[in-house]
Amino acid sequence: MTVSLRCNVGSTMWMAAIGGAAAAAGSMAWAVRSPRSSVLAPSVHRGDPNRKSIAITFDDGPSESTPRLLEALARHGARATFFHCGANVERVPAVARQVAAAGHELGNHTYSHPMIQFKSSEFIYSEMRRAQSVIEQTAGVAPVLFRAPYGVRWFGLREAQRRLNLLGVMWTVIALDWKLTAEAAARRILRGSCPGAIVCLHDGRGTRKDPDISATIDTIQRVLPVWADWGYQFETVSQILCKTN
Numbered sequence: 001m002t003v004s005l006r007c008n009v010g011s012t013m014w015m016a017a018i019g020g021a022a023a024a025a026g027s028m029a030w031a032v033r034s035p036r037s038s039v040l041a042p043s044v045h046r047g048d049p050n051r052k053s054i055a056i057t058f059d060d061g062p063s064e065s066t067p068r069l070l071e072a073l074a075r076h077g078a079r080a081t082f083f084h085c086g087a088n089v090e091r092v093p094a095v096a097r098q099v100a101a102a103g104h105e106l107g108n109h110t111y112s113h114p115m116i117q118f119k120s121s122e123f124i125y126s127e128m129r130r131a132q133s134v135i136e137q138t139a140g141v142a143p144v145l146f147r148a149p150y151g152v153r154w155f156g157l158r159e160a161q162r163r164l165n166l167l168g169v170m171w172t173v174i175a176l177d178w179k180l181t182a183e184a185a186a187r188r189i190l191r192g193s194c195p196g197a198i199v200c201l202h203d204g205r206g207t208r209k210d211p212d213i214s215a216t217i218d219t220i221q222r223v224l225p226v227w228a229d230w231g232y233q234f235e236t237v238s239q240i241l242c243k244t245n
């Protein structure tokens with residue numbers, strides 16, 4: 001009886017410990033990856049919900065195919081926000097300048113698109129500072145917005161953002177355009193649309209040269225006329241974060 005009771009108490013304690021560890025791991029995963037988390041660094045995931053606007057964003061550019069995307073956006077008079085990687089800007093500097101000249105906002109998406117989880121604060125800061133410098137020197141604008149590669153935040157990011165004067169930007173809805181068909185990606189982001197939404201797509205694939213972004217271009221060509229029909233305006237992230245009153 002005594003042995004049995006001790007066993008029960010022991011197993012209950014173990015279960016509680018395992019449950020506590022699982023809860024802590026779950027909280028940590030949420031802090032690192034959730035678009036709504038600002039635990040590790042300040043960030044936003046939606047703009048002003050009081051006006052009917054959408055902020056379209058593109059990560060992982062610029063790429064050799066970005067000009068085709070710019071044409072699609074121009075046909076609808078849509079301004080967007082491009083989170084550039086420094087290495088891509090160095091590869092196709094004329095495209096980065098073209099994006100800025102077309103009136104789009106440029107944001108920082110690190111230099112080489114690393115997963116920053118478990119990386120040192122110095123590494124995180126140097127990746128962000130290098131991208132900031134390359135973008136500013138090439139396109140003539142200093143980004144004020146940062147999007148973490150893979151949406152992953154880590155310790156040290158808060159300080160790096162503060163030092164570089166960057167606000168983290170996550171998303172209201174992500175297209176998964178690197179793996180879904182254009183039809184599925186379009187359906188997904190239309191379903192997630194709402195006033196003030198920040199929508200995440202990709203005009204590159206990491207720092208790959210000449211990436212195939214035809215699904216992204218097809219997706220944006222499908223959703224732009226629908227959003228326009230629904231009465232949405234298109235704004236940059238900095239614009240959509242400004243309150244109307």
Ligand SMILES: [Zn+2]
Nearest residue numbers: 059060149150
């Ligand atoms: Zn990315």
